[in-house]
Amino acid sequence: MFVIKKLISLLLLPPLAPLLVTAAGLLLIRRHPRGGRALAWGGLFLAVALSMPPVVDALVDGLETAPVVTPAQLREAQAIVILSGGARTNAPEFGGQTVSRITLERVRYGARLARESRLPVLVSGGAPSGSEPEALLMKRALEDDFRVPVRWVEDRSLDTRDNARMSAAILRPAGVRKVVLVTHAAHMRRSVEAFEQAGLTVIPAPTAFFHRGPTQDEVVPRMPNMNSAFTGAYAVHEWLGLLAYRLSR
Known part of the structure; x- marks a missing residue:
């Protein structure tokens, strides 16, 4: 069961999930050009979005709700x-x-x-x-x-x-x-x-709060980067975990 859960997680999480969506779109383009292109561009958009700091901050906002312990x-x-x-x-x-x-x-x-x-x-x-x-x-x-x-x-x-x-x-x-x-x-x-x-x-x-808090001056602000990509994948994993908890009750 643990191995199955890990395999499902790999399929649903970045970076593999957006790549699979893009690959499915490319495979469909010949038979269904409009749908195939939509899927391919959708997968690319998803991959970029999940590494954009503003998107990632929005994802973690609903997760990082507990205050610092006193x-x-x-x-x-x-x-x-x-x-x-x-x-x-x-x-x-x-x-x-x-x-x-x-x-x-x-x-x-x-x-x-x-x-x-x-x-x-x-x-x-x-x-x-x-x-x-x-x-x-x-x-x-x-x-x-x-x-x-x-x-x-x-x-x-x-x-x-x-x-x-x-x-x-x-x-x-x-x-x-x-x-x-x-x-x-x-x-x-x-x-x-x-x-x-x-x-x-x-x-x-x-x-280890992922949310960046008040933004500071940056040379290239709010652009996709490795840290945001990691945080995006982590946040999606947590949201899927919470969904699984709800469905298994």
């Missing part, structure tokens, strides 16, 4: 949960594997909150690629690089719902019911929903 909220929680976001499998300078850039952004903020609050930490993330579980890589980074101890390790989950269900199963016996949840701001809506469905009370602690 010290008062931290005092109400019983634990910090940090979600994984991938691993870098070829990291010889770290002895083989380490956390990905996305996971590192979450780990860094989680470490800061843990030092400020002195709350115990749970890291959550399995091994989708069949290599070392991401939670173990997170534990290593937190303890070796940030000097933050990790109390619980959930290392079997393969997606956000797994993160929630399996983390709750670890925390409930320890009497933990209210957690600070650390993940990307754009991933927070889906994560909060999953963790609340698992029976936990969630205090969102979003990090």
